[in-house]
Amino acid sequence: MNMSWKLGRIAGIDVFLHSTFFLILFLPAAATHLPLLLAMFGCVLLHEFGHALTARRFGIGTADITIYPIGGVARLTRMPRAPGAELLIALAGPAVNIAIAAGLYLSLGVMSSLGMGRFFADLLVMNLVLAGFNLIPAFPMDGGRVLRALLGGWLGRGRATVFAASVGRALAVGFGVYSLLNLAFFQVALAVFIYMAARAEEIGVLADERRRAGETEEGLDWSTPPGYRWIQTGRGVWRLAPITVSSQSRATWRDPRWR
Ligand SMILES: [Zn+2]
Numbered sequence: 001m002n003m004s005w006k007l008g009r010i011a012g013i014d015v016f017l018h019s020t021f022f023l024i025l026f027l028p029a030a031a032t033h034l035p036l037l038l039a040m041f042g043c044v045l046l047h048e049f050g051h052a053l054t055a056r057r058f059g060i061g062t063a064d065i066t067i068y069p070i071g072g073v074a075r076l077t078r079m080p081r082a083p084g085a086e087l088l089i090a091l092a093g094p095a096v097n098i099a100i101a102a103g104l105y106l107s108l109g110v111m112s113s114l115g116m117g118r119f120f121a122d123l124l125v126m127n128l129v130l131a132g133f134n135l136i137p138a139f140p141m142d143g144g145r146v147l148r149a150l151l152g153g154w155l156g157r158g159r160a161t162v163f164a165a166s167v168g169r170a171l172a173v174g175f176g177v178y179s180l181l182n183l184a185f186f187q188v189a190l191a192v193f194i195y196m197a198a199r200a201e202e203i204g205v206l207a208d209e210r211r212r213a214g215e216t217e218e219g220l221d222w223s224t225p226p227g228y229r230w231i232q233t234g235r236g237v238w239r240l241a242p243i244t245v246s247s248q249s250r251a252t253w254r255d256p257r258w259r
Pocket residue numbers: 047048051093094134142
């Protein structure tokens with residue numbers, strides 16, 4: 001059963017609205033500020049496009065973008081391994097909200113003269129909150145990805161992920177308990193989501209790193225099958241050649257100029 005409705009296709013990326021999005025209608029703010037709430041989700045969508053279009057610059061595609069009541073998710077086809085790429089992709093989302101806030105700030109005078117000053121001032125503040133909240137280092141939120149990217153060059157990808165995910169889970173538990181005590185159930189749902197997503201991605205990254213380590217060891221396997229031996233073909237490249245090969249053909253292999 002498909003739980004999402006397709007809103008359209010923007011810049012080659014399918015955009016979906018999750019069916020649970022309508023739960024926002026039960027938020028206390030929905031009764032009085034529905035247009036503002038919808039405008040904020042428009043900004044969330046632009047935030048996700050910030051991630052998606054920056055990822056595209058690094059050759060990483062986006063399967064789709066889905067808007068949930070607790071925020072948006074851009075599903076990248078793969079996660080960048082290079083810390084620099086991850087850093088820029090993670091920062092691009094909050095940067096969009098800061099850019100929107102700056103744009104709103106500059107147009108506030110005009111909007112006020114049109115009687116829309118209050119609405120756009122509120123939207124400005126919401127964008128700043130959105131940028132600030134996403135930059136909290138609760139992996140896998142944007143700030144957590146920034147933390148992993150900054151640690152990645154130092155600790156390596158696996159250990160940086162374990163560290164960032166542990167921080168993320170600890171913050172999620174704290175935030176979840178605090179929200180529960182305040183009966184803020186949307187925030188509790190967000191905390192549970194962050195906790196589970198941090199664990200899931202940590203497991204995935206560790207499995208990936210183990211697989212890569214295994215492949216590297218395989219690449220360094222110098223065992224020789226019977227009837228073969230290793231021959232250097234130049235520039236540090238070695239290959240297996242049958243022992244029966246003539247010395248003339250080996251010479252030809254080793255350096256084409258001898259032909
Ligand atoms: Zn983001």
